[in-house]
Amino acid sequence: MQTITDIGTLIVRTPGTCGGRPRIAGTRITVQYxxxxxxxxxxxxxxxxxxxxxxxxxxxxxxAYYYANKALLDAEFVADDEECRRLEAEFKVGHIS
Structure with a gap:
């Protein structure tokens, strides 16, 4: 007999894993991905x-997690993208710290 899965257990946030971003439980696949x-x-x-x-x-x-938290996650995604662009630019000019 199949057991019922609580969908609240399928998405997790863990400090130190994937930068604390929400991800599919048991994986390193983020909601953003x-x-x-x-x-x-x-x-x-x-x-x-x-x-x-x-x-x-x-x-x-x-x-579902994304659409339930769309405004907050869209802001996080923008901040992540900006940070990636900044780091890439620093790396290209050799000034990464």
């Missing part, structure tokens, strides 16, 4: 094909 893939036109089924250790439940939980 899933959202970027979906925005790029990749379907949840294609994500599972590429990463068979993921489940559709985990992917759809990541999507």
């Amino acid at each position: 899933i959202i970027n893939e979906i925005k790029a036109g990749i379907t949840p089924e294609e994500i599972v094909q590429d990463k068979p250790f993921l489940s559709l439940a985990g992917i759809f939980s990541a999507l």
